[in-house]
Amino acid sequence: GQNIDQPTEMTATEGAIVQINCTYQTSGFNGLFWYQQHAGEAPTFLSYNVLDGLEEKGRFSSFLSRSKGYSYLLLKELQMKDSASYLCAVRNDRGSTLGRLYFGRGTQLTVWP
């Protein structure tokens, strides 16, 4: 089975840095994705990691440690518009589930002025 854990809520202030952690236990791991979802909207892709290390993309970075089953999403220079739910998802290609993603419950980030 799959088990993906991330904090339910986090708060931070504008301009700050926030790190959202995600731990996972899965069979057939084939990559970890982070998505952003604003209320009532579609989840949108942020990042992908399959090898250990840090992937940087502008204000957002994502880190993966496969041996520890651990990832984090780092958001720098926070803006009000970053208030959203951040979804950690693991890809499992075992058997017929090619491309299937298993999602955590999401971390609701609130950015205060």
Added chain:
Amino acid sequence: NAGVMQNPRHLVRRRGQEARLRCSPMKGHSHVYWYRQLPEEGLKFMVYLQKENIIDESGMPKERFSAEFPKEGPSILRIQQVVRGDSAAYFCASSPLPRFANEKLFFGSGTQLSVL
């Protein structure tokens, strides 16, 4: 270049009625996934389809739920005899052939189903 289109955005049904949710994948995408999102919960996989084929329906309830992706037209998720517990946001996602590990899913804006 339209993204994944879902309609309706909001659907209200009374208990016992049928709900039909439609999803048109992105142009060039032939793989469709349906997910359900309950309040305070993560996206839960329901079914994975290619054109005219159901590949994996392991996440779909055995009764009342069905899905199709015909050769022509959108993918349809059908819920018969809806109950209050079916109230949720239903998201559709599409991808081209998910051969590569970094092939991401593109999501639609979802259909919010409310059962009275």
